[in-house]
Amino acid sequence: MAFFMQRTRQPEVFYLTTENKMGTEPVGKLIVSMSLPPLLSMFMQYSYNLIDSAFVAQLSENALTAVSLSFPITTLMNAASVWIGVGINVLIAGFLGRKEQDKADNVATAGLIVSFVLGAVLNILALLVMKPYFRSFTGNADIYSLCIAYMQICAFMQVPNMVHIAIQKMLQATGNMISPMWFQIAGVVVNITFDPLLIFGMGPFPMLGITGAAIATVMGYAFSMVLALILLFRGNQKVRIRFNDFHFEWHIVRRIFSAGFPSFIMNALSSFTVTFANLFLVSCSETAVAFFGAYYKIQQLIVMTVNGLIQGCLPIMRYNYGARKEKRVRSSFHYGLLYATVMMGVGELIVQFFPSQLLRLFAASAEMQSFGIRAMRIMACGFVFCGFTTMIATYFQATEKIIQSNILQLLRQLVVLLPAMWILDHFLGIDGIWFSFPVTEIISFLCAAIMLAMAHKWTTASPDSPAH
Template identity: 65%
Template sequence: MQTNNKMAVAPVGKLIWQMSIPPLISMFLQYSYNLIDSAFVARLSENALIAVSLAFPITTLMNAASIWIGVGVNVLIAGYLGQKKQDDANTTVTHGLLLAFGIGALLNLLALLIMKPYFRAFTNNEEIYQLSIAYMSVCSFMQIPNMVHIAIQKMIQATGNMVAPMCFQIAGVIVNFVFDPILIFGIGVFPDMGIRGAAVATVAGYSLSMILAFALLLGKKQKVQVKIKGFHLQKQMIRRIFAFGLPSFIMNALSSFMVTFVNLFLVAYSDTAIAFFGAYFKVQQLIVMTVNGLIQGCLPVMRFNYGAGNSERLHSAFRYGTALVTGMMILGTLAVILFPAQILGLFTASETMRSFGISAMRIMAASYLFCGLSTMISTYFQATEKVGSSMAIQLCRQMLFLAPALWCLDRLFHLNGIWLAFPVAETATLLVALVMMARHRHKNIS
């Protein structure tokens, strides 16, 4: 019986804290992979940092696909548990695993096929090109373990267990952090693998997380289980997994396309500008996606109570989550504005990079709060099955407003215009999101 499920009866404020802190930490750890790689690789050379920066859109797109399936499964399972449909929740688990393995293998192959023409489009420097290929030819194999462990993480989170998924996430990051310098620089008995060592450490970290995640899922104490007996593929369930996870995919995938698009502008200035943006964006992603982990902790609470028909708890969760997001984004903004030189120091920034990078970071950090609030509204629409509205907000954030802002401001203010485009686009997106929320509330009242 689930009449005493904490999602339905626990105080909303306490529940949000319990549900949000573990995924917040998990997202922090998830996005620390690329930052750690970049920080160690930058000690090899600026060209090595450029190579990892050029690979970042591909790895981000792969990670976005993992989150797509994971969040879709999470929303569907939380809804079924709210409706007390245990068998449907277990069936969703099996569908999620099959999708994670199948799509993971497909994306692994796709990354290997596209990397050569992709990197050629961004650099004529043979050293940068060869370093990019060396890194991505290994890093592409992260996709299956990444996709599977994120899917399992979201399955377990949907049951209200937010701590256990954090543990196998921590284990993977520790492996990556320990083996990055060992394999890059060749410490002890390990060979000097250079940039390829960073990729090997990343794949090893994700693989360990996947193994531990499977061990956890197969335990008898889990509230959802893998359904094998009587299982058959359900096209409708697959469609719903894709549909519910699509807004999260768009948010993350657009980051990949956005970085690629920005790099097209930065190519006209210098390779150092590309290296800076790649390094900075990993810091931004660490902040923004950590806060998004908090938001994703609110998602199953809102989704459960929407499925249970408890609108009061649904809106209470939204308000409390919004307050937390506001506070965290303010802290993130202050960190970047106050310590840009120290942050760039993590990437062994040259004087040339520092000359424009410090002011650029302060300009772009002004967009964080607007980004957090619009994402929270998007997640509310996602939880209440307004998928179209949720996707529209994400499209505005990283495409519909950002692309024209980049084009116009680059012409007006040159390199500084590229940095200014980010707060301009985020401000416009928040205004659109607030209008959409106001119309939604007005429609429900009337």
Template identity: 55%
Template sequence: MSGVNKMETRPMFPLIVSMAVPPLISMFMQYTYNFVDCMFVSWIGEKALTAVSLAFPITTLMVAMSIWIGVGVNVLIANSLGQKNQDKADSVVTNGIILSAVMGAIVTVIILLITEPFFASFTDDPEIYALAVRYMRVCAFLEVSSMVHICIQKILQGTGNMIAPMWFQIAGVVLNFVLDPILIFGYFGFPKMGVEGAAVSTVCGYTFSMILAFYVLLFRKQKVRMKIKGFHIDFKIFRDIFVIGFPSFIMNALGAFMTYFTNMFLVLYSTTAVAFFGAYFKLQQIVIMTLNGLVQGCIPIMSYNYGAGNKQRLYQALKYGTGIGVALTGASIVIFWMFPGQILRIFNASDEMMSFGIPALKIMCTSYVFAAAATMIASFMQSTKRVGFSMLINILRQLVLLLPFMMMLSHFIGMKGIWWSFLAAETITVIFSFYLYRKYPVTFSHGREQI
């Protein structure tokens, strides 16, 4: 590979924009799958929406597994290219794809085994239980295609190619959007499949994205390629992928656990509350995963310049990325505050859901700007291989602080306490994140941090 990589020379703001906008759109599209499914499923009825909402912790965990492997591959490739080690970068490509396919198959089997007991722990309503099981048994088969196509997406992003991953992500979402109403309601001669139609549409969308991803990697010129000649399975690369990508898994998987525990609190009030939170979480994930797309654009820049020992550009990437993230989440807060009723009507919200959903939406969305700053600092820690700090920030945000606040505030002010818990947890986390950032600055030695 010849020439100078744009990640070490291009002015930072336009570089971040060019690197972040395509993955930002890709991540937005990634979670549009669930948003679209919920939108169409809500037209079947509130029980169908509740069933899909109960399934969301599992589908979130599935995506988290995919992002885990993908981000680990992404950081290793960007870091290797920063060190001008082309052979290692190519080896990471092949090892990463093999690992993603194997892990996808393992996860699929596990999900099929746990589906029935998982839903039985939440509801004794036979209709909701049956709908949830039918939906999840089909969705389980998206994991191999999800893991492989996200791995290839992150491979290309690690080289600075942000456009191609955006397009094969968009293609899958568009196919899902087209197939959802056709298969759910039985248009154009297709059978009326209900919630199973939503699941089949999602599997088809992911599979289509995976096929396009392989085509782009294999048949279009890229800065890395699959290593065939002299290739061997490298368990050290496997280990590094797991370790480096683990904070991203935690960040996304904690969303699954958070949803699981929140549903446990809300089911004590009503199934309508569970349905509302399922709808809200789809909205929140669009915002947070759009932010995560920005992060995935910044991580290769920070990883590359960390590998190259360029401290100035490393910190510039953090500064500009945080500013953009706060601006994006601030805009989403304005939209949610101005149009809460209209947004909830997308999910065919009942009067009961609207009565507590509108104030809940306003309270919870206010936390987004704090989440943006904390997430960017966690990604900075991850890019500079301080994985422990990155994990700590994400665990605080969605588990260690959130659950105690839920227990305490719901005890004193009822269901409203659950909504206020999100804002309280994000506020404390961002303060602690800045403390870690100031107290433990990056140090370099021969282009590598000593940890």
């Protein structure tokens, strides 16, 4: 107590005496209040992705196929942005929970620098790999040219995307969920507004087709970045960027990469999932590739909306873990698990009952409808299990069990999925590819439940656990 009385004589750190709401408010209510803003922003962002593909599908099925083939690259780029952002979020929330303001500010400053530099590097890499990547998937000259036209513009989304997500996570780590929601939604509105204008050439705007969709994407991310930077430097935030007395420490950068790596795995592996699925599907037909790209946009809308819930739960669990409030950590996890299960269940019901209507958003041909309806119903069977596993992985991430969190993500989207896809495709044909997804989610869920039970047993036995 004497420490706090002594520190409050210095005006610059006076706010340290005020307890953060993440450590005091009722957990159920707190999760709702902190999750709704990122949940809404994620819903809108991935609604844009769905709407963007729906607009492109009006051009031609080849255009939809091109966007579908581009999806793994853009997803990997976005995964890298989330990687850095979540790493920043986890470290800042932990330091604030321990009342170490200077360290939190140092993480924010280092994170902003890393986001600019790494964003530029990934922009260049995307431009270098896109031609050989697309050549490996299609020999159709029209689809290839559409892929290049789209990706050579979309590559430039990476710097603004990485910077605005880094700032978003900084603010969320302090409990500020509203401001990040608004600058993300503002970018989405710009995106959706300019999509039809630039794709179809409305009013004074030229008809740019698939290139117009890519330009609208970059414009949206750039607008979000500008608003985020203004808010960070001109707003009264609980974390500060300090270039004047900043000392670059490599161990902080390593911890940012380490803490955010499970989130990178979760997002990046979806890129590999689509890539490997396309390798199987391209031998069937280009329509199958176009369908899977359309379905995955629907699935991502549901899963990433639940990820908005996780964005609200993660800093709460992490803050209380840093403050050694084990009961609040577990309570946050239990509430998050309940909410995630309900949300994924609703998403599953929507896909099960309205697959035809969802496919019509993408101007689905009769051929696509003929196998797409059944395929969507099969793949949606794993949604609820996905919610369980993802929330358990998030709990591990928040409590510094990074290895366990990584293992669960690798099981879901690589270790189990790829063998299941290969084996079931061999015995069931294209239906085997669809069945591999729910089979993988069920196996991963069983592994997650076992790992969680073991972790709780170890935590209870350990004298070093926060509960002690």
